[in-house]
Amino acid sequence: MDDDRPLFRQLAERIEKQIIEGSLPEGGQVPSINEFAAFHRINPATALKGVSLLVDAGVLYKRRGIGMFVSDGAREALLSARRATFRDEFVRPLVAEARALGITPDELATMIREDPTA
Amino acid sequence: MTTAVEVTGLTKRYRSLTAVGDVTFRIREHAITGLLGRNGAGKTTLMRLITGQEFATRGEIRLFGEPPVENARVLSRTCFISESQRYPDDFRVKHVLASAPRFFAQWDADFADELVTAFRLNRRQLVKKLSRGQRSAVGVIVGLASRAPLTIFDEPYLGLDAVARQIFYDRLLADYSEHPRTVIISTHLIDEIAHLLEYAVVIDDGRIAIDSPVESLTAAAATIAGTAESVERFVAGRTVVHRARLGGLLSATLDGVTDADRAAARDAGLEVGPVSLQELIVRRTSGDANTPDSAAAGAAPETTEVTR
Amino acid sequence: MTATPSPTTASAEGTGDRQAATTLGRRVGSIMLLQLANPMTLLGWPLIILAVIFLGNLAIVTAVTQASGGGAEFTVNGGVGFLWVYTLVMVVLSVNQSFPLALGYGATRRDYLLGAGATYAALSVVYALLLATLAEIERANNGWGVGLGFFAALPEWPWHQVFLAHLLILVLFASIGAATAAIYVRWRAPGMYVFWLGLAIVVVVAVILLSTFDGWFAVRDFFHGAGVMGSLLWSLVITVLSSIAAYGILRRATPTNT
Structure with missing residues (x-):
């Protein structure tokens, strides 16, 4: 956990990523605040803040006395949100970097098409 | 609380x-x-x-x-x-x-x-x-x-x-x-x-x-790096707690930074990096004379050695 | 900020009734247990060492008696004085070392002083009881058959007087140790210099005054008049003053760990 964003956002993003990848399935229970805090070695108050972000966004929901669960439809919602920001977060820096290196948009497009993992 | x-x-x-x-x-x-x-x-x-x-x-x-x-x-x-x-x-x-x-x-x-x-x-x-x-x-x-x-x-x-x-x-x-x-x-x-x-x-x-x-301490601090000229233009009027120069490059540690500021810096082609708590505290408490903008500069802190 | 804790204010209840159980008695008991955490220090080693000194003395006296062809006369040899000095040293170490620890554990100075005082008072009673009992046995068997008066105070004294004598001397030594240690804990080395220098001056001045005004006779007459037990009882003045001094000094002391 160490980049330029606040810890609680990093935690929220990690949980989102796990939901998208399916390791936290919809309807399934997520670890407790204390477990998150212990695992990531962060203050429980920070962990609570991160998880609350997702609860407020409707990605997770609480069941009083039992714990927190992944909401139905959370994965699809997260995916579409990610798609919406994909251009800003990934394409623009890529194009900017390519321009700095003198790679034309056409050349970049070719590189992407020919990439073996594409 | x-x-x-x-x-x-x-x-x-x-x-x-x-x-x-x-x-x-x-x-x-x-x-x-x-x-x-x-x-x-x-x-x-x-x-x-x-x-x-x-x-x-x-x-x-x-x-x-x-x-x-x-x-x-x-x-x-x-x-x-x-x-x-x-x-x-x-x-x-x-x-x-x-x-x-x-x-x-x-x-x-x-x-x-x-x-x-x-x-x-x-x-x-x-x-x-x-x-x-x-x-x-x-x-x-x-x-x-x-x-x-x-x-x-x-x-x-x-x-x-x-x-x-x-x-x-x-x-x-x-x-x-x-x-x-x-x-x-x-x-x-x-x-x-x-x-x-x-x-x-x-x-x-x-x-x-x-x-x-x-959380709010580190969230409000950022390092802005780029060519000296563009960084200076960006930081004008802001709270600079530290400056480090390398040739034509300048890295400035800013306090009171908002998300909008970060976005603006990125749009201006500047690199925006995090500031660790330690770094932030060092910058705020060192009274570093190399940083003309820091308020603590100039007056050398009295040495209060209270060891036990 | 002064040392006067304010009476009850409402907000201290926070964590509930569990803390209310920390009565003075319990807190003083905690300090006593801190003093006795390693029982060897106050109850084991001193008695073991005392036993060794006793056996050594017994061996020597027995050898001498046999060499001189018997006919042992009961003689008080004072070997038991080791325990008095040991007590003093232990009080000094204890105040110096356990005071900062107790405060770190959240004890007040008052709790500490009451607890440490109670520990050494109880210890003095235990030692005095033991010594008086051994002295009684010693008298009954004519100094272990060889006239060795190791535990006795005076040859003719009954049990309760031996007990009282030992008790008075033990608390005297303990209180002097406490006062000295208190000065060190509060003012460190400079305090010690001033204290010893002051004491030396007082003694020198007293000696000069007594010599100048022929006071030595008065001193001799005083002790003669008071008798041994009377003099020991007078030592209570020093004991009480030292205890008050130790208490007063440590109430405002700030512990250090150096």
Whole structure:
């Protein structure tokens, strides 16, 4: 956990990523605040803040006395949100970097098409 | 959130030396607060004042709402593990473990045993003969197992190796989650514990330099890097706490940065990087003369060496 | 900020009734247990050492008696004085070492002083009981058959007087140790210099005054008149003053760990 964003956002993003990848399935229970805090070695108050972000966004929901669960439809919602920001977060820096290196948009497009993992 | 410790206008003078000068702050209950600062900044004096070990020259301290000096009702709820805590010469580890529980209503003997094993201490060994790190471990064990409503660790890990320090952090977090209480950790090794802290109180030269939630501290700081010209253009009119130059490049550490600022900097083709808590504190408390913008520059801080 | 804790204010209740159970008695008991955490220090080693000194003395006296062809006369040899000095040293170490620890554990100075005082008072009673009992046995068997008066105070004294004598001397030594240690804990080395210098001056001045005004006779007459037990009872003045001094000094002391 160490980049330029606040810890609680990093935690929220990690949980989102796990939901998208399916390791936290919809309807399934997520670890407790204390477990998150212990695992990531962060203050429980920070962990609570991160998880609350997702609860407020409707990605997770609480069941009083039992714990927190992944909401139905959370994965699809997260995916579409990610798609919406994909251009800003990934394409623009890529194009900017390519321009700095003198790679034309056409050349970049070719590189992407020919990439073996594409 | 309620207050565990409230300090108002507190001053402690030793003859001509002012160890703590007119300080006002509070420690939130059920939170982990870092009391940070350079050696000799007044951290230890402040903690000794809070626990009634030292008498204030002026000002007021409220510990759980009451003055702490000779006040058994509130002092019995505190545990202060001093950096160089001395134990009676005839004490073996087991004697520490046998005598400490009587002082703490919430003492957890099983937890203490578990910690003794984790830190690989030999109960039969004389505390006096332990290594520096092992002695620190004894203090950490007492502090954690005491579960005192206010637990203060003053430089708890002098001499502890990386593994033992990690054990301390992990056990502290886990136990604190289960049994919320007020914890104050004083240290100058800030990076290692930054993520554990909810609040930071930074003391510099006997004064409070920072008193803030850690999250908002680091969120409000950023490093902006790029060509000197473009960085200068961007930082004009903002709070620059540090500048580092390399050829035509400039890296400026800014305070009071918003998300919009970050976006603006990125749009201007500048690199935006994080500032660690440690870096931020160093910048704010070093009085670095190379930074013309920093307020602390110029006036060299008086050396207040309050060592114990 | 002064040392006067305010009476009850409402906000101290926070963590509930569990803390209310920390009565003065319990807190003083905690300090006593801290003193006795390693029982060997106050109850084991001193008695073991005393036994060794006793057996050594017994061996020597037996050898001498046999060499001189018997006919042992009961002689008090004072070997038991070791225990008095040991007590003084232990009080000094204890105040110096356990005071900072107790405060770190959240004890008040008052709790500490009451607890440490109670520990050494109880210890003095235990030692005195033991010594008086051994002295009684010693008298009954004519000094272990060889006239060795190791535990006795004066040859003719009954049990309760031996007990009282030992008790008075033990608390005297303990209180002097406490006062000295208190000065050190509060003012460290400079305090010690001033204290010893002051004491030396007082003694020198007293000696000069007594010599100048022929006071030595008055001193001799005083002790003669008071008798041994009377003099020991007068030592209570020093004991009480030293105890008050130790209490007063430590009430405002700030512990250090150096």
